[in-house]
Amino acid sequence: MTAFGLGVxxxxxxxxxxxxxxxxxxxxxxxxxxxxxxxPLARPEFDALMARFPDEAETHG
Known part of the structure; x- marks a missing residue:
C-alpha cells in the first residue's frame, strides 16, 4: 500500500x-x-457540508 500511495x-x-x-x-x-x-449528494446535503466546512479565504499579498 505504501508503494501505491507514494509511487502511483x-x-x-x-x-x-x-x-x-x-x-x-x-x-x-x-x-x-x-x-x-x-x-451523489443532493444539493441540500452539499450546501450543508459547504456551510460546515467552508473554503478558507485566499490571501493575496
Whole structure:
C-alpha cells in the first residue's frame, strides 16, 4: 500500500500517512474507473457540508 500511495498516487509522505485506508482504496477505485457505492449528494446535503466546512479565504499579498 505504501508503494501505491507514494509511487502511483504521488502523495507526499505527510499526505500518505494522514490518509485512511478507505481513502487510499477510493483512490485505487478511481484509477481503475470504479464507481462509488454511495449515491451523489443532493444539493441540500452539499450546501450543508459547504456551510460546515467552508473554503478558507485566499490571501493575496
Amino acid at each position: 498516487l504521488k502523495l507526499s509522505p505527510h499526505a500518505f500517512w494522514r490518509a485512511t485506508p478507505r481513502e487510499i482504496a477510493a483512490a485505487a477505485r478511481g484509477l481503475r474507473g470504479g464507481r462509488s457505492s454511495a449515491p
